[in-house]
Amino acid sequence: MSTPAISIENLTKEFPIPFKRERVTAVRDLSLRVEPGQVYGLLGPNGSGKSTTMKIVLGLVSPTRGRTEIFGRDSTRVESREDVGFLPENPYFYKFLTGAETLHFFGKLCGLSGKKLRDRTKELLALVRLEDAAHRRIGGYSKGMLQRIGLAQAMIQEPRLLVLDEPTAGVDPAGSREIRDLILDFKKRGITVLLCSHLLGQVQEICDRIGILHQGLLVREGRLDELISIENQTELILENASPELLADLQAAVAKSTARVVEQRRPQTTLERYFLEVTSDEKKVKGDP
Amino acid sequence: MNAPAATQHRAFSPSRIAAIASNTLLELIRLKVFYFLLIFALLIIGCSFFLVNLSFQEQFQVLKDVSLGAMSIFTWLLAVLATAMLLPKDIEDRTLYTILAKPVPRLEYLLGKLLGVLALLFVAISLMSVMFVLVLYIREQAAIHVATRSMAPAELAGEIASIRASTFTVSLIPCIVIIYLKAALCGALTLLLSTFASSSIFTIIVSVVVYLIGHVQPIAREYWLATNDAGAGTKIFLALISLIFPDLTAFNLVDDVVAGNAIALGLFLKTAALGVTYIVVYYLAAYFAFSAKEL
Amino acid sequence: MKRRLLVLFVALLAFGAVKVPYEEHLERVHRAAFFHGAKLDLGLREQIGQLGFLAALSGFRSLVADALYIHAHAAWERTEWGRMKLDFDAVTALQPRCVLFWDQAAWHMAFNASIAARDNPKQPREALRIRDQRQYWKLGEDYLLRGIANNPERPLLYDRLGFLYREKFKDHCKSAAIYAECAKLPGAPQYAHRFAAYELAQCPGHEREAYELLLALFHKGEDERLPTLLRILGELQEKLNVPPERKVDTRAPSHP
Numbered sequence: 001m002s003t004p005a006i007s008i009e010n011l012t013k014e015f016p017i018p019f020k021r022e023r024v025t026a027v028r029d030l031s032l033r034v035e036p037g038q039v040y041g042l043l044g045p046n047g048s049g050k051s052t053t054m055k056i057v058l059g060l061v062s063p064t065r066g067r068t069e070i071f072g073r074d075s076t077r078v079e080s081r082e083d084v085g086f087l088p089e090n091p092y093f094y095k096f097l098t099g100a101e102t103l104h105f106f107g108k109l110c111g112l113s114g115k116k117l118r119d120r121t122k123e124l125l126a127l128v129r130l131e132d133a134a135h136r137r138i139g140g141y142s143k144g145m146l147q148r149i150g151l152a153q154a155m156i157q158e159p160r161l162l163v164l165d166e167p168t169a170g171v172d173p174a175g176s177r178e179i180r181d182l183i184l185d186f187k188k189r190g191i192t193v194l195l196c197s198h199l200l201g202q203v204q205e206i207c208d209r210i211g212i213l214h215q216g217l218l219v220r221e222g223r224l225d226e227l228i229s230i231e232n233q234t235e236l237i238l239e240n241a242s243p244e245l246l247a248d249l250q251a252a253v254a255k256s257t258a259r260v261v262e263q264r265r266p267q268t269t270l271e272r273y274f275l276e277v278t279s280d281e282k283k284v285k286g287d288p
Numbered sequence: 289m290n291a292p293a294a295t296q297h298r299a300f301s302p303s304r305i306a307a308i309a310s311n312t313l314l315e316l317i318r319l320k321v322f323y324f325l326l327i328f329a330l331l332i333i334g335c336s337f338f339l340v341n342l343s344f345q346e347q348f349q350v351l352k353d354v355s356l357g358a359m360s361i362f363t364w365l366l367a368v369l370a371t372a373m374l375l376p377k378d379i380e381d382r383t384l385y386t387i388l389a390k391p392v393p394r395l396e397y398l399l400g401k402l403l404g405v406l407a408l409l410f411v412a413i414s415l416m417s418v419m420f421v422l423v424l425y426i427r428e429q430a431a432i433h434v435a436t437r438s439m440a441p442a443e444l445a446g447e448i449a450s451i452r453a454s455t456f457t458v459s460l461i462p463c464i465v466i467i468y469l470k471a472a473l474c475g476a477l478t479l480l481l482s483t484f485a486s487s488s489i490f491t492i493i494v495s496v497v498v499y500l501i502g503h504v505q506p507i508a509r510e511y512w513l514a515t516n517d518a519g520a521g522t523k524i525f526l527a528l529i530s531l532i533f534p535d536l537t538a539f540n541l542v543d544d545v546v547a548g549n550a551i552a553l554g555l556f557l558k559t560a561a562l563g564v565t566y567i568v569v570y571y572l573a574a575y576f577a578f579s580a581k582e583l
Numbered sequence: 584m585k586r587r588l589l590v591l592f593v594a595l596l597a598f599g600a601v602k603v604p605y606e607e608h609l610e611r612v613h614r615a616a617f618f619h620g621a622k623l624d625l626g627l628r629e630q631i632g633q634l635g636f637l638a639a640l641s642g643f644r645s646l647v648a649d650a651l652y653i654h655a656h657a658a659w660e661r662t663e664w665g666r667m668k669l670d671f672d673a674v675t676a677l678q679p680r681c682v683l684f685w686d687q688a689a690w691h692m693a694f695n696a697s698i699a700a701r702d703n704p705k706q707p708r709e710a711l712r713i714r715d716q717r718q719y720w721k722l723g724e725d726y727l728l729r730g731i732a733n734n735p736e737r738p739l740l741y742d743r744l745g746f747l748y749r750e751k752f753k754d755h756c757k758s759a760a761i762y763a764e765c766a767k768l769p770g771a772p773q774y775a776h777r778f779a780a781y782e783l784a785q786c787p788g789h790e791r792e793a794y795e796l797l798l799a800l801f802h803k804g805e806d807e808r809l810p811t812l813l814r815i816l817g818e819l820q821e822k823l824n825v826p827p828e829r830k831v832d833t834r835a836p837s838h839p
Contacts, residue, residue, distance in 0.1 A: 015582075055385075055583065058385075058388075058389050059388075059389075060385060060388055060389065060583045061582055061583060062582075078297065078391050078392070078393045079297040079391065081389060081390060081391040081392075082296070082297050082391045084389065085389075086385070086386065086389035088382050088385045088386060088389075089382075090382065091382060091386060092381035092382055092383055093383060093386070094311065094315060094383065096314065096315065096318055097311075097314075105307055105311055106386070106387075106390060108303060108304065108306075108307035109304055109307055109308070109387060109390040109391075109392050110390055110391065111298060111301065111303070111304070111391075113303060150386075153386065157390075163389075342653070342656070345683060346652070346683065349649065349681070349683065350649045350653075353645040353646050353648075353649050354646065354649075357642075357643050357645070357646045360642060360643075361643075484584070484588060499641075500641065503640045503641050503642065504640060506606070506610065509603065509606070509607070513607070528596075530599065530603055531595075531596050531599025531600060531603060532595060532596065532599055534602075535606045535609075535610075536642070537619065537642070538606060538609050538610065538613070539642075540619070540642040540644075541613075541618060542642070542645060543621070543642075543644045543645035543648075543678060543680075544617065544618045544619070544620075544680045546645050546681075547645070547678050547680040547681035547682075548680065548681065548682065548737070549616065549617055549618060549680055550616075551616075552616060554612075555612055555613065555616050555618075558609055558612060559609065559613075562602075562605065562606070562609060565602070569598055573591055573594065573595065576587065576590075576591055576594075577584075577587060577588065577591055580584050580587045581584065582584070
């Protein structure tokens with residue numbers, strides 16, 4: 001078995017409450033593994049321990065008990081972060097830097113320099129489609145642009161693992177779509193992704209596995225399609241079916257133990273519809 | 289497609305520290321810092337115009353006192369205010385997470401921040417020194433000009449030598465270096481306070497209190513160490529003050545240098561060594577507190 | 584985190600135990616080089632007020648001194664001698680290493696205030712006016728002596744004191760002694776040697792000593808053979824009945 005990208009073993013984190021004896025348990029005896037190449041969704045309501053778990057994996061907070069590893073390296077050690085890129089929720093970068101300078105800065109922190117850094121910066125700016133804004137100050141970036149430069153920064157040292165906290169929060173549908181496409185692109189490249197999001201519809205679209213945290217406990221975990229598929233139902237989508245065929249099918253089902261739950265026209269998603277409409281408008285106005 | 293390969297980690301990287309330091313310097317230089325410098329320049333120049341009733345010797349004395357005094361206070365203010373908001377700002381903006389999520393040891397992050405502040409102080413004091421020297425030179429030339437017009441040639445050489453001696457003395461340079469070290473020391477101390485303080489305001493207030501107490505520390509120290517009949521409680525109190533607070537008067541060489549004292553090399557090195565030691569100790573203490581900080 | 588802070592506090596105390604002896608040592612080094620000689624005591628605080636005292640403590644001693652000096656200057660212009668003296672006391676206490684302040688204080692006392700006292704129209708009795716004049720001379724002398732105590736290596740104040748003894752007290756013996764001290768210091772004015780000898784010549788019982796000194800200076804070279812030296816040397820030669828073969832030519836050289 002190859003080294004898991006993330007390994008969390010019996011993780012517990014307690015926070016002391018000032019002036020009181022008791023402590024708050026943010027994470028209770030959590031164990032999970034994220035295999036290399038997966039897109040893993042860590043879900044849970046506010047206060048469920050998602051952020052804490054992420055911070056512990058990234059070595060920003062130390063565990064009370066238990067152990068977390070990134071590709072076999074203990075999270076409490078600095079080396080483990082050589083393999084990780086992190087995009088925090090609502091990222092702020094130094095407003096006075098331009099997009100390119102921001103990438104340069106983070107690249108230097110990862111040990112890159114010179115031509116290699118410059119090439120990598122250009123490559124990433126192209127990847128996240130910010131070449132035109134590369135020399136504008138971050139202070140002037142929209143939310144979507146901030147998220148994209150954040151992704152670029154997370155990728156600067158070509159990490160094997162990406163940890164993304166609410167990457168599409170507050171971003172408009174077009175930007176959101178771009179970010180999700182990028183994530184899928186990363187997956188194709190073999191990069192592991194740990195994703196935290198409240199936007200469950202989007203999670204459903206891109207994650208392979210999910211874990212659901214509730215009050216510090218892992219209540220459900222597993223392959224997404226297995227978890228949410230309704231066991232005893234089957235979906236059959238037909239094109240150009242005649243009314244007679246449909247009637248025959250209904251009759252056949254009636255004869256068996258199965259039953260028809262619903263017969264309707266499948267719908268496109270509102271998102272796809274919106275994007276189609278707005279991108280047409282964009283073409284009309286001549287915007288890139 | 290294969291995933292990217294694992295990367296090697298460098299335990300200590302000057303380029304990482306340099307990246308953080310230069311970024312910090314850039315961030316701080318964009319603050320109102322240069323307004324401070326403007327006020328300083330105006331102070332020096334404005335000062336000259338009020339001194340017409342005094343002899344040139346007296347004028348130069350006041351000019352130097354005001355300029356060096358202003359340099360002292362402004363570099364100290366700069367050090368405390370700039371440092372006090374460094375960490376809280378990074379934490380609030382979450383840039384700290386992004387940085388520490390990279391393979392950057394907390395030691396290097398903190399060192400980079402401190403070096404950025406020290407670089408800022410260096411830039412500020414250099415600019416102020418240039419302005420100071422320039423104004424001093426202009427006033428010196430004006431005094432020489434006046435003397436040339438009004439004095440007999442026989443006495444002129446002596447008078448010019450006297451004017452020159454009142455303006456530039458070699459000891460001004462080590463004096464300015466010590467002013468820098470004092471401000472740097474206060475900056476390092478402020479950094480230490482900011483690692484566990486709850487807000488910037490708290491950090492600043494405590495820094496100011498430490499500055500004031502630091503100037504009476506030698507008095508407390510003298511009373512503590514001298515044989516007298518102070519009670520045990522008083523002795524303990526004085527001892528605590530002496531041990532905890534730095535002796536900031538050790539870095540006050542300005543007054544006597546302007547009065548004509550020379551700073552010997554040995555004295556300068558000993559004083560500088562104390563300053564550097566304080567900076568290193570406070571930095572290490574700041575790292576010790578910061579490394580356990582929950583983010 | 585709390586435990587860390589406690590450890591940190593203890594560590595700082597331990598560092599304190601190491602640094603305090605060094606700070607003591609550094610203070611001694613500073614004082615030996617004439618730094619930090621200012622006496623900032625309660626008397627001074629009374630004088631310059633709380634704000635001034637605080638400023639002085641915080642390292643702005645020289646600025647406070649300068650401000651007070653300007654104040655003293657203004658007091659002189661208004662002939663408020665009492666106020667002026669108080670200010671000068673504070674100024675010299677704050678900046679004992681600034682010879683300018685001692686010099687100015689002494690000069691105002693011995694040469695300005697004293698004359699004002701002597702000519703004081705409000706004091707009808709001459710004896711009291713003369714007494715007041717002498718008081719001011721003594722105040723001037725006091726400033727110079729204290730100034731010399733704080734600045735033993737600088738010739739200026741010795742020079743001024745020598746002048747004061749000569750001009751006001753007419754005490755040529757003391758003047759000679761001070762000028763002799765002055766002459767020994769690096770940077771002393773050229774005339775210090777000569778003045779020491781001139782004054783010594785007027786100190787009863789020391790004529791021979793003065794003669795030897797002046798003779799030595801005479802033989803030193805042309806630069807020393809100034810009119811005053813030649814004159815006094817000639818007078819002493821007569822007074823001491825120097826044998827003719829040992830006499831030197833003290834006529835002033837004729838200039839073309």
